[in-house]
Amino acid sequence: MTTSKKPTSPERPSLEEAYPTTVEGLVLEERLGYALRRAQLKVFKHFDEAMREHDIRPAQFSSLVVIEGYPGVTQSSLAQTLSIDPPRVVSLINSLEERGLAMRVRCKRDRRSHGIFLTKTGEALVGRLKGLAEQSDLEATQSLSEIERRQLLTLLRKVYASEEGGD
Amino acid sequence: MTTSKKPTSPERPSLEEAYPTTVEGLVLEERLGYALRRAQLKVFKHFDEAMREHDIRPAQFSSLVVIEGYPGVTQSSLAQTLSIDPPRVVSLINSLEERGLAMRVRCKRDRRSHGIFLTKTGEALVGRLKGLAEQSDLEATQSLSEIERRQLLTLLRKVYASEEGGD
DNA sequence: TATTGTTATACTCTATAACTATA
């Protein structure tokens, strides 16, 4: 319970000479957070490669897919859906708008909010991107069978979907 | 194959008025990268809370655990093990050394390299932290049964353990 | 007064290049 932050003077280990060690097995591999981060790094690396030709970042892709599914979605709703902060949505939509992929349309009923829509260009691109993303996922998880891949997706959803108050 | 980057002038959607939409189901949820990121965010949030009292970041925790398992590990080996870059290891070890948790010992055989060891303080702390981390993982995945949790860990390891050249 | 979107800011994480000291 008490904060053990007070550093004692470091005790020198008994041996005088450091010896290089080869790290193989790892207690760390029992930790879920570690496994999640490593797996995510791998999958995202593949994703980056797949999207490089179109210069699309993960958050941009996610935004495009949500806007496609919910044309006219507001920025605040998008922020909530992707669980990112409103300021991030601003630069995100700016980048999509500058590239002619999406556009803001002022809402007449409530002139504070903007609806976001895909342009024709954006619609064409997101269709292609979804195919690339799916292919990238498959390549990144070649070591899994189709059944295992579905199991993994189900388990991950079960983890993040369960809200317990804070989120 | 061709890069469809040339943005055409954005076509205004047919409707004049944007309407707020409620986002519920999501095609995005079929994407592995998205599910991984969301699950990781949740697990890491719990981890942060569990470690706040000791002011320990995920990378610091991982380093402590590896050093505990492999006393005298070199910084380059640690970088490789955690798949982070050497410059990151420097500031990481600096922070641990400043807090009296770990220390560099110059290797006599090859005076370029340092072996890293835990201090007595570091050893005591990492023992406590491992317990907190395990408890945090359990809390973050309350929606999973014990069997499902093991399944998830196995699947994740299978994903990131398979090297295919690039990593 | 509350809400949508925005600006400004800062802090962490990450990646790269260039330097040093040793080999």
Place this chain on the structure above:
DNA sequence: TATAGTTATAGAGTATAACAATA
């Protein structure tokens, strides 16, 4: 020359506070 560690730096991603326009 090659390697281990270091320094400096810059780019993402993320989080917060403060502000403008509108309700």
